[in-house]
Amino acid sequence: MVGTMLPRSVLLGRVGVAVVVTLTTVCMSAEILPEVMYNVAVPHDVAPAHIVYKIKLKDGQIVDKLMDSEYSDYFAVLDTGDVMTVSKVVPLLGRIVTLRVSTNYADGNIQVYAIRVAIKDHQTMLRFLKPEYDAEVYENLPAGTELQGVDDLEAMGEEDIKYELLGGHSVFALHHVGGVPTVVTRKALDREAQDLYKLVLRAYDKEGMDMAEAKINVHILDMNDHAPVFTQNVFYFFVPLNVTRFDKLGRVTAHDGDGDKVVYRLAYPSNTFTIVPQTGEIMLIEAPDTMVYELELEAFDKRKPTLYSDNLAKAHIEFRYPSDSLFTGESNDIDYDVYPEHAMSKRSAKKRVKRGQLRHTKELVFSEADGAVEGKVVFQLEKEIQWETFKIRDDNPWVEVDTNGAVRIKKKWDYEELGPEKTIDFWVTITNNDRNGKYCYHLLC
Known part of the structure; x- marks a missing residue:
């Protein structure tokens, strides 16, 4: 034939x-x-x-x-x-x-x-005990760390076997001392960047005729190397004065790069507010005795060792009047009750402030497209008297304020980066010969 x-x-x-x-x-x-x-x-x-x-x-x-x-x-x-x-x-x-x-x-x-x-x-053909192996190694360990869970990588069938590692050459290296292959890291790994690598171990006989392959799935194990980070440096909450005890005023958020559960607490105890550790919700526990509060907040993860946020965040809480009519009027020397008595204790209800020290908060609604051009004036702050000057109180990534009251786009607005509230909040200090005041703007996008 x-x-x-x-x-x-x-x-x-x-x-x-x-x-x-x-x-x-x-x-x-x-x-x-x-x-x-x-x-x-x-x-x-x-x-x-x-x-x-x-x-x-x-x-x-x-x-x-x-x-x-x-x-x-x-x-x-x-x-x-x-x-x-x-x-x-x-x-x-x-x-x-x-x-x-x-x-x-x-x-x-x-x-x-x-x-x-x-x-x-x-019976003498090259073969691995398993066609596929699952190995693991912790992130952040030094180069040369051996993979765990793959003690039986040696091929069977021949005495003189050569090995080759396919894939991941910049991350892993193959060692075989005494004929037994081991896989080690070439550098410290970052689980958050990549948590799984797929390799192939190939075995050859001495003549180069016979060959066998086994897959190796390398799982990168997590170490607690990321502390929680607050999603904002300052959280603004504008609260009506008719809130009652144990009402939730708002929620702060932090992200943990390891995916761990975040726990929240006040950096300094407060008799007026508390924060729910598991959710970050701020609650009123006693009637307020002033219009504006600023709380400092801390976040940490539920891991060992526990990691704490590098920077404290702030919660700016401003209580609003039930009606904006309290903010109108021309006189600067008339006293007004700051709080209605049904929402305050009798002692705090007698507290009064000078008219003109605080102008009411404005809410302006824009679309994302309105903030597309950096340097564009989006609106103008109103002057009550001609020699007033304006200055933004805290640095804001999205807007800046000229001394004449022009509010400009500092950075192109990105809806996805504005946080869950989708707002741009900032305080403006107004200066003139008679008085100083603060003006808060709440931009809704």
């Missing part, structure tokens, strides 16, 4: 008995390209129709034939490039046979593939 190229339809019907004669016309200008060599190992007890090797054909390239040799009767090649057995190869046990497959290109060039096939006892 001669070496054949068997169409797939013939193989499905009668493997090993059909003979196909192919007539090939080669152009006189055809070029014989350099031979391409491949190595492969095959168990001695494989059944006929076992795929030995698959040649990856290029566009316009077709299989011509399996060239005759001493061992070609045991094999055939399909037009798809699959080289396969057509009979049992037990008689070839222990031998390395070379098969040559001729292919043609559309331009008439000829390409020959030489496939060296080692017929080996299946």
Whole structure:
């Protein structure tokens, strides 16, 4: 029986008995390209129709034939490039046979593939105990840290085995002392940047004929290396004066880079407010005795070791009058009751402030598109007298205020970065010859 190229339809019907004669016309200008060599190992007890090797054909390239040799009767090649057995190869046990497959290109060039096939006892074939391994290593550990959970990476079947690590070369390195492979880190890893790496460990025999592969999934374990960070430096809450004890006035938020649960607390105790540790909600526990409060807040995570926020945040709480009419009027020397008595104790209800010390809070509604041009004036603060000057009290990333009261866009407004309230809050100090006052603007986007 001669070496054949068997169409797939013939193989499905009668493997090993059909003979196909192919007539090939080669152009006189055809070029014989350099031979391409491949190595492969095959168990001695494989059944006929076992795929030995698959040649990856290029566009316009077709299989011509399996060239005759001493061992070609045991094999055939399909037009798809699959080289396969057509009979049992037990008689070839222990031998390395070379098969040559001729292919043609559309331009008439000829390409020959030489496939060296080692017929080996299946018990000596290279193999890993598992096709896939799960390893783990903690983040932030120094370079050279060995992966854990993969003590059985050694391939079986041969004594002299070479190993190669595929993937993750800039992150992991392969060591094999005494023939046993281990995988170590090349640098400290960051779980928050990447928590899983997929590697492949390849094993070769000393002749370079047999090869086995195992997948390694490296899981990066978390260490508590990120302290909570408040989502804002200052949280503004504008509260009506008719709130009652244990009402929730608002909520502060912090993010933990490790994904840990965040706990909140007041940096300094307060007789008027408390904060719910699990949620960050600020609650009123006693009637207020002034219009404006500023609380300092701290956040920490529920991990060991516990990490605390590097910077304290502030909660600015401003109580509003039930009606804006209390803020109107021309006189600067008339006293007004600051709080209605039903919301305050009798003692605090008698507290009074000078008219003109605080102007009412304004709320202005804009779209994100209104804040698209940096330096644009979005609105003008009103003067009560001509020599008033304006100054923004705290630095604000989104707006700035000119001394003439023009409010300009400092940074292009981004709806997604404005936080859960979607507001831009800022205080303006107004200065003139008669008095100083504060004006709060609450921009809704």
